[in-house]
Amino acid sequence: MDTTTRANRDAWEAASEKHVREYSELLAQAASGTSLTTLERDLLHDVLRTAPDVVHWQSGHGTDDIGLLQAGARSVTGVDYSEVAAGAAQRRATELGADCRYVVAALPGAPLADGCADLVYTGKGALIWMPDLQAWAADIVRLLRPSGHLFIYEEHPAAPLWTWDPDEPGIRPDRSYFAPSHVNDSFPAGGAVQWQRTLAEIVTAVTSAGLRLLHLAEHPEPFWRMGGVHAAAWNGRLPNTFTLLARRLNG
Ligand SMILES: C[S@@+](CC[C@H](N)C(=O)[O-])C[C@H]1O[C@@H](n2cnc3c(N)ncnc32)[C@H](O)[C@@H]1O
Secondary structure, three states, rough: OOHHHHHHHHHHHHHHHHHHHHHHHHHHHHOOOOOOHHHHHHHHHHHHOOOOEEEEOOOOOHHHHHHHOOOOOEEEEEOOHHHHHHHHHHHHHOOOOOOOOEEHHHHHHHOOOOOOOOEEEOOOHHHHHHOOHHHHHHHHHEEEEEEEEEEEEEEEOOHEEEEOOOOOOOEOOOOOOOEEEEEEOOOOOOOOOOOOHHHHHHHHHHHHEEEEEEEEEEEEOOOOOOOOOOOOOHOOOOOOOOEEEEEOOOO
């Protein structure tokens, strides 16, 4: 593991303790299945009808996983390098009697068998921690069965540029859409280095790896709002998230 990835993991281990303190609230949220949004449910409707085995890439506290099972998934395997997050996710799933298992591992390089998944589900602040998009996409394709799907619901690459001013949206003077990275100052903070790429780079990585693009859309709603912040940038005029669905080509 390189120095930046190790430091980022340390930041996530520390930050994940917050979610352990919120265990009861997250248990209730997971049980309700509501963290899997209506947008995600609609886009995944046809895939989830086929009872897929799901790999949740960078599963964090796994609150979406119960929702995926409730919406039709046969099983969910979460992979995350945070022992704290994966441990809490496993405890929650066991308590809810859900068919989820969690593996602690750095990604890419998932210690899972080739072709073990019908659906790789990822996002909500995941992609920004992957330094090498080609390696990311190749490992996802390796995990997918023929005709398996990749689904991403992620922060829009332009969103780190928006200020959180309450009256008018603005562009941060210290950020560039084309910069390779910046230091995260929201969550997990702690000096974590967040990788940047353009939407074009993400789509190119997906299609170059052997996936066919089925859906790509940009959305004004953020997937997450920092507590107490009411940014004008979230009021519908700017892109804050995107969704992507792709299918493995060979098969
Ligand atoms: C913002 S959380 C999103 C988690 C999940 N999608 C969710 O909505 O709860 C990002 C997660 O990525 C994990 N992560 C970051 N870099 C990683 C890496 N290289 N390998 C494995 N997990 C990683 C962190 O530990 C963290 O749990």
